[in-house]
Amino acid sequence: MSGYRRGWGGVAGMAVACALAVLGALVPLRDDPASVAAADPGQVTRAHYAATQDTGTCSRPERSLNPALGSTSGAAVARIKARGKLRVGVDQNSFLWGFRDPATGDFAGFDIDIVKAIAKDILGDENAVQYLTVPTVDRISAIQKGTVDMVVRTMTINCERIKDVAFSTAYFTAGQQILTSDNSSITGFNDSLRNKTVCTATGSTGDDKLKAGAHGATVMRVANQLDCLVQLQLGLADAVFTDNALGAGQAAQDPTVHLVGRTVTEEPYGVAMNLADTDLVRRVNQVLNTYRADGSWTASYNHWLAQDLPGIKPPAPLYK
Missing domain, CATH: 3.40.190.10 (Periplasmic binding protein-like II)
Incomplete structure (x- = not known):
């Protein structure tokens, strides 16, 4: 385990926390991206996606698109390949999940491991990523405006959010x-x-x-x-x-x-993407299937989370 795994206690921890809180609002994409058109597909697409997520009542919003039942290499994936970089909204303030390694300045954590797996699959290079730190309240707008291809930032899948963004299958369950x-x-x-x-x-x-x-x-x-x-x-x-x-x-x-106390909600985390990017949603679900099956999920969990959140298994994927 890295030396910073439990080195942020007391006053020192507060100093690091303050510094990261300030940086969170300032860090741009690592490379200056070419301009990209806003990708909000509009109310019709949002309503259609929400309806297909669940008929009638929204009881299982974590159901996503099955990679076996549609394209995983359409327009959205082609756009990323043409750019040569995956643009991802992340957090740099959440220790163990998405944070900057104080020794290197690089992003690290459980969420970042998932980002790297997606980049490796689509672009053949886990480091072919442009990271953009986004505040909690700006996650959805960053996706709808096309600022990022996806957000991987401990983002809970719920019935309200699936009206505005598409989610992968759940990759973790919190509360x-x-x-x-x-x-x-x-x-x-x-x-x-x-x-x-x-x-x-x-x-x-x-x-x-x-x-x-x-x-x-x-x-x-x-x-x-x-x-x-x-x-x-x-x-x-x-x-x-x-x-x-x-x-x-x-x-x-x-x-x-x-x-x-106890947890009072169930919080399935998913990778959030634009509603129009159905091929990318399926591609990410395909990556997550492999990530669970080949031991990558378990290896990342054991490295980052097992000590503080023991006994957790990867959630099984649910499809529409």
Whole structure:
């Protein structure tokens, strides 16, 4: 395991967190990309995709396009090959998932391993990637505007989002949970939050859950989840409400905080793409099938996540 695996604790952890939180809004694509037309397919395409995802009620939004039942080398894949780079929206603030290795400045983490597998399959080179760091709230617009080909950023598949973007099959399942300091009286997502301040990222599923009911807490909203860890460390927030996967990464950075209570949602993560790019969705699903089957998923999980999130298996793909 790399030397930075558990080296970000206490005050040092806060300093790194602050630096990354600032950088998250500033880092452009590594190469200056050629201009690309906006790729929002419009309301008709969005409505059609949402309808084909699930008839009637939306009960399994993680169902995606079967790579065996359509093209995996159409216009979207051809566009990427012609460019010679895969443009991907990622996070550089989520330790273990998508972050900058402080020793090299390169992107690393569980999500980044998936990006590399996709680039390797499409372009023959895992490093043929242009990374763009995108705040949580801007993930969907970056896809619709054609700024990126896809977002791989601990993005939960849900019924509302499938109206606006297409998702791959789920590659991980997490859940919303409370992260707080060791000396806190907060015991979970319950009435122990009353009169406390809870931090979450704008546009996240945690934000949606808090809007539905915050157990008497004051909600602090920030652009990126790591900003919440900074607020907790500074004493400006009493707790963070986030995916337990992200919370585990924050606890790994700072040993004075920990997850409490139980998960209160089910959060299937998927690779998000433009609704018009059906061949790319199928291609990514094909890559993920191989990634699960050949041991790559398990190897990445063991390296990044097993210590903090033990006992998790890759979710089986679901198709429409």
